Amino acid sequence: MSERDDAPTAATGGSKAPTIYDVARAAGVAASTVSRAFARPGRVNAVTAERIRRLAAELGYRVNPLASGLPTGRTSMLALVVSDVTNPFYAEIIRGAESAAAEAGFVLLLIDAQESDRVERASLERALPAVEGLVLAGTRLSDSAIRMTAKQRPVVVLNRDVADVPSITLDNPHGMLVTAEHLARLGHRTVTYVAGPAASWADGMRLRSLREAATGLDMRVQRVGPFAPTVAGGREAADALPEDLPTAVVAYNDQLAIGAMLALQARGVRVPEDVSMVGFDDIFPTRIVRPGLTTVAAPLRAQGRAAVDALLSSRGNPAPRTGKPMTLPVKLVVRDSTAQARRTRRPSS
Amino acid sequence: MSERDDAPTAATGGSKAPTIYDVARAAGVAASTVSRAFARPGRVNAVTAERIRRLAAELGYRVNPLASGLPTGRTSMLALVVSDVTNPFYAEIIRGAESAAAEAGFVLLLIDAQESDRVERASLERALPAVEGLVLAGTRLSDSAIRMTAKQRPVVVLNRDVADVPSITLDNPHGMLVTAEHLARLGHRTVTYVAGPAASWADGMRLRSLREAATGLDMRVQRVGPFAPTVAGGREAADALPEDLPTAVVAYNDQLAIGAMLALQARGVRVPEDVSMVGFDDIFPTRIVRPGLTTVAAPLRAQGRAAVDALLSSRGNPAPRTGKPMTLPVKLVVRDSTAQARRTRRPSS
DNA sequence: CTGAAAGCGCTAACAC
DNA sequence: GTGTTAGCGCTTTCAG
Numbered sequence: 001m002s003e004r005d006d007a008p009t010a011a012t013g014g015s016k017a018p019t020i021y022d023v024a025r026a027a028g029v030a031a032s033t034v035s036r037a038f039a040r041p042g043r044v045n046a047v048t049a050e051r052i053r054r055l056a057a058e059l060g061y062r063v064n065p066l067a068s069g070l071p072t073g074r075t076s077m078l079a080l081v082v083s084d085v086t087n088p089f090y091a092e093i094i095r096g097a098e099s100a101a102a103e104a105g106f107v108l109l110l111i112d113a114q115e116s117d118r119v120e121r122a123s124l125e126r127a128l129p130a131v132e133g134l135v136l137a138g139t140r141l142s143d144s145a146i147r148m149t150a151k152q153r154p155v156v157v158l159n160r161d162v163a164d165v166p167s168i169t170l171d172n173p174h175g176m177l178v179t180a181e182h183l184a185r186l187g188h189r190t191v192t193y194v195a196g197p198a199a200s201w202a203d204g205m206r207l208r209s210l211r212e213a214a215t216g217l218d219m220r221v222q223r224v225g226p227f228a229p230t231v232a233g234g235r236e237a238a239d240a241l242p243e244d245l246p247t248a249v250v251a252y253n254d255q256l257a258i259g260a261m262l263a264l265q266a267r268g269v270r271v272p273e274d275v276s277m278v279g280f281d282d283i284f285p286t287r288i289v290r291p292g293l294t295t296v297a298a299p300l301r302a303q304g305r306a307a308v309d310a311l312l313s314s315r316g317n318p319a320p321r322t323g324k325p326m327t328l329p330v331k332l333v334v335r336d337s338t339a340q341a342r343r344t345r346r347p348s349s
Numbered sequence: 350m351s352e353r354d355d356a357p358t359a360a361t362g363g364s365k366a367p368t369i370y371d372v373a374r375a376a377g378v379a380a381s382t383v384s385r386a387f388a389r390p391g392r393v394n395a396v397t398a399e400r401i402r403r404l405a406a407e408l409g410y411r412v413n414p415l416a417s418g419l420p421t422g423r424t425s426m427l428a429l430v431v432s433d434v435t436n437p438f439y440a441e442i443i444r445g446a447e448s449a450a451a452e453a454g455f456v457l458l459l460i461d462a463q464e465s466d467r468v469e470r471a472s473l474e475r476a477l478p479a480v481e482g483l484v485l486a487g488t489r490l491s492d493s494a495i496r497m498t499a500k501q502r503p504v505v506v507l508n509r510d511v512a513d514v515p516s517i518t519l520d521n522p523h524g525m526l527v528t529a530e531h532l533a534r535l536g537h538r539t540v541t542y543v544a545g546p547a548a549s550w551a552d553g554m555r556l557r558s559l560r561e562a563a564t565g566l567d568m569r570v571q572r573v574g575p576f577a578p579t580v581a582g583g584r585e586a587a588d589a590l591p592e593d594l595p596t597a598v599v600a601y602n603d604q605l606a607i608g609a610m611l612a613l614q615a616r617g618v619r620v621p622e623d624v625s626m627v628g629f630d631d632i633f634p635t636r637i638v639r640p641g642l643t644t645v646a647a648p649l650r651a652q653g654r655a656a657v658d659a660l661l662s663s664r665g666n667p668a669p670r671t672g673k674p675m676t677l678p679v680k681l682v683v684r685d686s687t688a689q690a691r692r693t694r695r696p697s698s
Numbered sequence: 699c700t701g702a703a704a705g706c707g708c709t710a711a712c713a714c
Numbered sequence: 715g716t717g718t719t720a721g722c723g724c725t726t727t728c729a730g
Contacts, residue, residue, distance in 0.1 A: 017478065017501070019707055030717045035709060045715060064478045066415045066424060067707035071722040075415060076475070077458075085447065086440045086633075094434045098461040102468060107476050109426075110459040112447040119451060126425070127456050129366065129413045152366065231637060258637055284435075288580060288607055290639050368723055379701045384725060394699060416723035420706040 018059040026055045038063060065107075069130075078308060079109040079131045081124065083138030087230075088283040089253065089300070093137050093158065096304025104312050106132075113140060128152060133311035136160075137304070154314045156307045160201040166314070167325040168306050172202060175296035175330040176209035179250055179278050182294075182332055184217040187341040188248040188276065194237045194260060195225025196252030203252050206280065210250060222246070227256060234259015238267075245275055247341040254279035254286050254295055261289065261337065272339035282333055292335030299328050367408045375404045387412060414456075418479075427657060428458040428480045430473065432487030436579075437632040438602065438649070442486050442507065445653025453661050455481075462489060477501060482660035485509075486653070503663045505656045509550040515663070516674040517655050521551060524645035524679040525558035528599055528627050531643075531681055533566040536690040537597040537625065543586045543609060544574025545601030552601050555629065559599060571595070576605060583608015587616075594624055596690040603628035603635050603644055610638065610686065621688035631682055641684030648677050 024031040029048065036044045037052040044052075055061075069075035080097050082090040094110070101108045109127050113120035117140050124141075127134075133154035136146065143162045149155055150165045157167040183191055193210055196203040207223060214221045224240045227233035234256040241249070241260075251257035257279030261271050271277055271291060279286060282297035306326065373380040378397065385393045386401040393401075404410075418424035429446050431439040443459070450457045458476050462469035466489050473490075476483075482503035485495065492511045498504055499514045506516040532540055542559055545552040556572060563570045573589040576582035583605040590598070590609075600606035606628030610620050620626055620640060628635060631646035655675065 020709095021707080031707090032709075032718080033716060036716085039709080043715075048715090062474060062478055064707055065475065066418050066479055067722095068709070069415050069722090070419060070707080070724095071709045073722085077479075080459075085443045088437060088440070088633075091435045091437070091440065094459070095461060095463075098434065098459060099463060099468075102461075102472050105475065107472065107479070108459050110429075110443070110447060110457050112444060112451075114444075114448060119448075123451050123456065125411060126414065126454065129411055130415055130426075130456070231633075262637060284437075284580075285634055285637055288611060288634055289637050369725095370723080380723090381702080381725075382700060384723095385700085388725080392699075397699090413723055416706095417725070418706090419708090419723080420725045422706085 017064070018056075018061045020061070020063070022059055023052060023056045023061050026059060027052045073132075075130055075132055076106050077109055077131045078106050078311060079111055079124075079127045079134040080304075081111040081113060081120065081134060081136045081139050083113045083115055083120075083140060085110070085112040087138075087255075088285060089255075089281055090137060092283075092300035093304035093307075096301035096306075097135055097137075097308050098304075100305040100308040100312075104308070106308070106312070113138070115140070117141075124149070132315065135304070135307040135311065137307070154311050156310045158303060158307055161325050166310055168303055168310070169202075169205075169325050169327050170298050170303070171327050171330050172205040173209040173212070175280065175298075175332070176206055176250075177213040178332040179296060180210060180213035180217055180219060182334065182338065183248050183250075183276065183278070184219055186248075186276065186338060188219065189341070190220040190222070190246055191248040191250055192241060192246040193221055193223045193225075194234070194249060194251040194256050195223055195227065196229040196233075196256060198226040200229075200252070206252060221250075225252070227252075229253050229255055231255045231259035231262070234261070235263040238263030245269065247274075248276040248278070248338070250278045250280075252280060254281045254283045254293060257293055257295070257337075258285060258289050261293070272337050274342060276338040276341070278338060286333075286335070291337045294335045294338040295333055296330050297333045298330050303328055366413070367410045369410070369412070371408055372401060372405045372410050375408060376401045422481075424479055424481055425455050426458055426480045427455050427660060428460055428473075428476045428483040429653075430460040430462060430469065430483065430485045430488050432462045432464055432469075432489060434459070434461040436487075436604075437634060438604075438630055439486060441632075441649035442653035442656075445650035445655075446484055446486075446657045447653075449654040449657040449661075453657070455657070455661070462487065464489070466490075473498070481664065484653070484656040484660065486656070503660050505659045507652060507656060510674050515659055517652055517659070518551075518554075518674050518676050519647045519652070520676050520679050521554040522558040522561070524629065524647075524681070525555055525599075526562040527681040528645060529559060529562035529566055529568060531683065531687065532597050532599075532625065532627070533568055535597075535625065535687060537568065538690070539569040539571070539595055540597040540599055541590060541595040542570055542572045542574075543576065543583070543598060543600040543605050544572055545576065545578040545582075545605060547575040549578075549601075555601060574601070576601075578602050578605055580604045580608035580611070583610070584612040587612030594618065596623075597625040597627070597687070599627045599629075601629060603630045603632045603642060606642055606644070606686075607634060607638050610642070621686050623691060625687040625690070627687060635682075635684070640686045643684045643687040644682055645679050646682045647679050652677055 020031050020034045024034045037049040065076050098108050111123045135156050137158045146162050227237045238260045257277050261277050279293045279295035282295045286293035369380050369383050373383045386398040414425050447457050460472045484505050486507045495511050576586045587609045606626050610626050628642045628644035631644045635642035
């Protein structure tokens with residue numbers, strides 16, 4: 001009992017962190033036994049294992065993930081790449097990914113591309129050798145660059161379909177279908193789509209899906225854009241709308257919708273009386289803006305979680321099951337930004 | 350030139366990542382020379398160094414940060430702890446920290462405490478041995494737990510003053526002073542402070558500062574709370590306000606202010622005509638809410654950046670200059686949520 | 699200026 | 715079950 005007192009407890013600090021050898025010496029066993037006691041509890045005498053763990057705790061020993069990662073390649077780290085941490089869209093994805101990672105005993109490296117190729121490549125380069133896999137939630141990398149990365153480490157791409165790389169996307173077609181139906185039901189005959197980034201896979205997908213859905217409902221869709229997927233981009237979009245305002249606007253994402261709505265309101269246009277607005281994603285701000293934004297809600301947190309789960313389960317599996325992309329369901333959340341279409345100003349011919 | 354063609358370029362992938370030995374062999378030098386060529390370019394013949402680097406690039410060699418961190422302790426990783434990634438308040442801090450880290454060639458480990466001690470401790474435990482320092486931007490740890498952590502690795506705490514640990518705070522007194530002055534100028538004689546988390550250092554600081562400032566201006570301040578520092582918390586706060594509404598409300602942060610404002614508006618109270626509202630931080634949503642929220646703007650991004658700069662510069666410095674906390678300036682941003690005080694309903698006695 | 703050799707802390711065969 | 719022995723990839727004396 002007395003050695004307990006002077007044993008530096010957990011973080012008594014100062015001196016160097018105890019190593020596996022310190023524990024081994026204290027327990028009177030070989031280092032490999034200590035290692036086993038932590039990694040393969042089954043493979044070691046239950047009572048010694050227990051003693052070792054107790055001693056380790058007393059000494060404040062923690063396995064050094066770097067050191068254990070060297071020989072095994074198992075670093076217990078995952079990287080998450082987003083194009084802009086500041087974008088609330090990513091907040092939920094990060095949360096989902098981080099908590100799934102933490103639950104599995106993994107740590108998350110956050111890479112913020114800051115909307116810049118250069119920054120992204122450099123950070124990725126640095127993180128790559130250290131991680132066991134990566135989630136590309138928002139990336140500027142080309143498909144081929146992504147494929148190269150995927151050859152070095154397991155990769156899961158979000159909201160983008162890259163051949164031969166596992167991906168998790170949203171059910172954009174369904175989202176656009178229910179949006180179109182909702183609008184049609186309200187009497188809208190024509191809708192303007194405010195496009196997001198030109199290079200965005202999701203943007204192309206959404207426009208196409210909206211067009212298809214509209215066709216079946218005998219609605220017309222026109223497009224303005226592309227715009228940066230931000231509130232500022234949305235403000236610009238408002239200026240790009242045709243003089244003769246459409247009765248309904250569907251934006252690539254919530255920020256664009258919010259920006260456009262704000263700009264429109266600033267010039268006296270009423271939402272939803274004059275124009276109905278629909279966003280996509282259901283980020284938090286849709287709830288604090290007035291009127292509340294009708295939007296296609298995406299299970300962002302689940303998406304982040306699913307991404308790391310996929311990464312984790314792919315570990316060891318020889319075949320990186322690169323089947324069809326996994327698709328997550330979305331649903332329309334109707335708030336106050338959509339309403340009955342006003343009578344069209346434009347003469348019917 | 351011909352060996353250039355079959356040398357696997359950058360990420361041609363497949364085989365294992367090239368090691369320093371592969372480069373050494375290709376260059377016909379010892380591994381130690383390759384190491385020097387990267388780490389201490391001065392200590393090696395300029396032309397061989399150049400040749401080594403070229404070869405390394407051709408082979409797609411990258412130093413493995415884990416391996417190099419083992420013998421040196423320099424892992425090029427920093428950890429950032431936030432209590433809730435989902436909180437826009439942290440978005441800017443993360444951005445600032447991440448970019449400063451990236452510029453210095455560091456990678457950032459993100460730890461989301463999810464408002465839970467347990468989660469935070471566990472994640473911290475895991476990350477600690479791997480990082481060269483940590484920024485505690487939002488933590489539930491006790492002061493003493495923080496001090497213990499600080500003994501193991503350099504730590505910088507944000508928005509909290511922990512004895513013996515470097516910290517970076519905002520100029521709360523000044524923020525509250527200008528807020529009080531602004532309100533006094535508009536004729537408000539009494540203001541209600543909506544308090545944030547009970548345990549928050551910043552909350553106590555703000556309330557105290559507001560009280561002091563108010564005293565000098567002959568204003569009265571009452572307090573309601575504590576509340577969770579979220580929009581939902583703000584909605585609750587609205588219900589806790591005295592029946593006879595104050596003419597001005599100052600909230601611990603923007604989210605609380607926004608939540609309170611929305612709840613008040615929902616029950617027909619006009620902002621700012623009936624009550625003026627002031628927030629703190631100037632997170633993005635203050636700009637999309639109606640009316641725009643008057644708030645004390647904090648240089649969040651700069652704060653994140655300053656934190657990692659402090660960590661980086663403390664490396665190697667023997668004395669972890671644990672002087673007085675660094676304080677960042679704030680300024681009042683006046684938008685539309687504050688206006689002339691309505692005549693007080695309450696009879697003057 | 700460069701090579702050889704000894705580890706960093708941990709794991710993984712391989713013996714006993 | 716447990717100890718021994720090699721390394722993982724890189725850095726760092728220490729010689730030359």
